[in-house]
Amino acid sequence: AAKQTGEPFRRWSLALDERTSQYAELGAQMRAGLDSGQFRVVYQPIVAVPDLRVVAVEALVRWEHPERGPISPVEFIPVAEQNGLIFELGEWILATACRQLAEWRTELGAPAPDRMSVNASARQLARPGFAKTVARTLAAAKLPADCLTIEMTETAVFQGGQAITTLHELRALGVLIALDDFGTGHSSLGLLQTVPVDILKVDKSFVDNITETGRHTVIARSLIQISEGLGLTAVAEGVETAEQAEALQQLGYRFLQGYYFGKPSTHPDFTLALDWAS
Ligand code: C2E
Ligand code: CA
Ligand code: CA
Ligand code: CA
Secondary structure (H helix, E strand, C coil): CCCCCCHHHHHHHHHHHHHHHHHHHHHHHHHHHHHCCCEEEEEEEEEECCCCEEEEEEEEEEEEECCCEEECHHHHHHHHHHHCCHHHHHHHHHHHHHHHHHHHHHHHCCCCCCEEEEECCHHHHHCCCHHHHHHHHHHHHCCCHHHEEEEECHHHHCCCHHHHHHHHHHHHHCCEEEEEEECCCCCHHHHHHHCCCCEEEECHHHHCCCCCCCHHHHHHHHHHHHHHHCCCEEEECCCCCHHHHHHHHHHCCCEEECCCCCCCECCCCCCHHHHHHC
16 A cells, blocks of 8 residues: 555644543543543433333433533534443443333332333443443342343444353343344344334434325335334334324324423433323
């Protein structure tokens, strides 16, 4: 290959340096943020249709940076994965979410959601001992394992054999596994033959134009058919309107999640079923 010199390369490498140092800075600030309580966890309802019972909530992490304000997890999770802070942050999110569900169960009784869904990054799943950490965390919160769902993306499975082993260990505990952003990846369908999965989270991109006829409806229908054929549960993500909810229900979706039913919040509304009925 030609020797990489000259202006374009220099610019590219400067941009890279800049990026690397921004990463390092954000990483250092995350460390401080973890120690000083700048992170919190919010919860978004997952509802069953047609009765709109909140059957589960998904835990989503938030970072309120003292100078920059809120930073999206889309920005800081990759940094945490890169610098290894994801292990500590991930354990904190898991423990916080489990404690929160236990608290709702005690305080609210029946209206509390049955399950807590927690996102795990590829690196967490690829590290031996993750299932043990999960078991310990559930025990500390006095929660049965069947209250927990771990959400992962297909990239987790490309990390090698340990991630698959972890999934089997989690399942042996009684934890459910959800495949996130289903339909967007490179090999989602192939994965289903080899990876233990219980729930498919159908990506928002297939929900967005569902009310128009054509391609999107075809794909959303195929995804629910695959899910049913394999005996899995499908959850449609990113439902923003009544029309989308209606169309998804027509296609056979029984579990929906999105702003239409509730944005992620520290105090999600578990009484949707009652509110809608009245
Ligand atoms: P995700 O796991 O696919 O989470 C769904 C994202 O869609 C969340 O964004 C949620 O707030 C957003 N969302 C939900 N309903 C709607 C809707 O109706 N319309 C629109 N436009 N958006 C909706 P968020 O919280 O910003 O998280 C983004 C991503 O960051 C997550 O995607 C996940 O990949 C990652 N993430 C968030 N929290 C965690 C965490 O605790 N651990 C890990 N490892 N990753 C996390
Ligand atoms: Ca998720
Ligand atoms: Ca998703
Ligand atoms: Ca996503």
